[in-house]
Amino acid sequence: MIAYRCYLLGGDGKIKRAEVIECPTDAAALQEAERRFVTCEHPSIEVWERARRVGIVGYSTDHAGMKAPGREASINLARVQS
Secondary structure (H helix, E strand, C coil): CEEEEEEEECCCCCEEEEEEEEECCHHHHHHHHHHHHHHCCCCEEEEEECCEEEEEEECCECCCCCECCCCCCCEECCCCCC
């Protein structure tokens, strides 16, 4: 199992809470974050494995700072290269 950190972000994009989850794969970690997102009160969750951002669950802000409507979860699978 791989240890992942889930950062629960506030509307301002700052970390409000962190949780550690253990999952066998990146995809499983994102699915677990999506499951947690449905019941949390934060607008998005970033999933990290060490210094690598795996993805984001939830909704994000656009360039004008407007939040996407609704509370449906979405997964951003964009990989961040270091």
